[in-house]
Amino acid sequence: MFNFSYKTQRYLILFGFLIIPVILSLTFSYYPAISLLYYSLTDWTGLGWDMNFIGLDNYVEIFTKPEVFSTLKNNLYYLGGGLVQVVFALYFAVILTGKLKGRNGFRVALFLPYVLHSVATVIMFKNVYHMEYGSLNTLLGALGLDSWQQSWLGDKRIVNFALAFISMWKYMGLNMVIFIGALQSIPGDLYEAASIDGASGWQKFRYITLPSIRGVLELMLILTLTGALEAFDIPFVMMLGANDTSTFVIHTVNTAFKYQNFGLASAMAVVLLIMVLLFIVIQRKLLFREGRSE
């Protein structure tokens, strides 16, 4: 190819460099997304290739059977946990961008849970939450707080909080580092000018920091929401969805692979996809409108 003109080379490079990535993206993102729509209108079991077109029956089943949507209430725990986590992440990001001794060490330490293996982390917490020998109850006992000891995974009222906590524990550091990146991009003279005008720390945060990191904050809220809707690993590995911890995705995966009903599972996936898109659109609309009025 070294003897071709630059014009020909350009075509060769563009074609040669882009064809494989584009094919991969079409095959593993777009084709599945489109065929999902088709499967959702069939009674496919996933075993052979036999499938009959049954129209909207799967969707009717989803919207008439309450047990499908009842799993969504468990996703709310992850949403709540996610929001609390964003607040903590922002707090620690703010103090770790300020002048604080050993801030790098703190950053590394708080980020650490994110790099730990996810399944092993969940199993670690299984040990921590163990009713008799778990380190959490042992710690409470040692502190004389015996009355706080719980059956963390056995009690239906507590188990989902315990699971959502794992996700906070794991992802707080990542969100914090993303916030730190955004905070560092705010020019320092803004704060100096505010100090000269006699602004308090809270005022600086409210009128300089928050507006400057708005884009990242918005991104984080979208990720929190979609992450909560898609919660899967933690309850699946810990409980296999037992004891009322099943989330929407666990229910979808079980419908597909355990109960061999790919058609219905596809319809559930489409419903989830629509929910995710809807939330993104609503959130963008709300935040943008607020942005205009300011």
Added chain:
Amino acid sequence: MKRERSIAMTIFNYYTLAVALFVVFFPIYSIAVGAFKTQVEYYQSGLALPDNFFNLENFKRVIDIGDLGLGFRNILIILAISVAGNIVLGTMVAYAVGRFDFKLKKAIMGMYLVAQVIPMVTTQVATFSVIQSLGAYNTMLAPILLYLGADVLQIVIYLQFVNSIPKDLDESAMIEGASLFKIYRSIIFPLLAPATATLIILKSISIYNDFYTPYLYMPKQDLKVVSTAIYSFIGPNAAQLNVISAGILIIFIPTVVLFLFMQRYIFAGVTNGAVK
């Protein structure tokens, strides 16, 4: 007055950091000490340090029961191929999109953006049938194909670096008669090294930690990876808590070591990606 308040703030900040560190390290501490205890000791000694830090019995047992050696071998093969592919494809897309203007440029960038919004988990049902019809089900090809595609974060990070490389470099190379491919190979690709370092770490960690893909696409025993190997501990043949602790600790080690050595790059990569 103001001074006192700022001292109080600093104390409060350190106090909250101390609490956060305790929350982060308490679970890790409890399995780390548990991993060195004998079974009787584990159930009696609570949170105390182990009697003998050289008691490696649990580690030996868990490597045997869980077939961890096999798990590490398989994930290494998958990692090496997918990460290498990722680097090649990611840099190629960034070069093509960053250096040339062409009709489909916007369409291609848009394609990656939209793909990011489609939640991976929802399309698994359909992806499963694609993998099956390619004959990749229950082979290492399945996860490799799924990990190979460049994602939008990767392209954004690479594009930022490509844009920061002056175009004069390309032009002077062209005057000397270098082909466009040669410019990619001997100018662009080497100068993208810092971004590549970030991506190697982030991708390796996310692939190593992924449970879903190997669990669904490679259920075969010989193909277990670290994720699925540890998952089988908690099945019906669950081992004792002290042995499980040892397993967790072993699995934590590779990414922790990688992270501690390379944290500078990780933080740089994540924070740069966020500002954009």
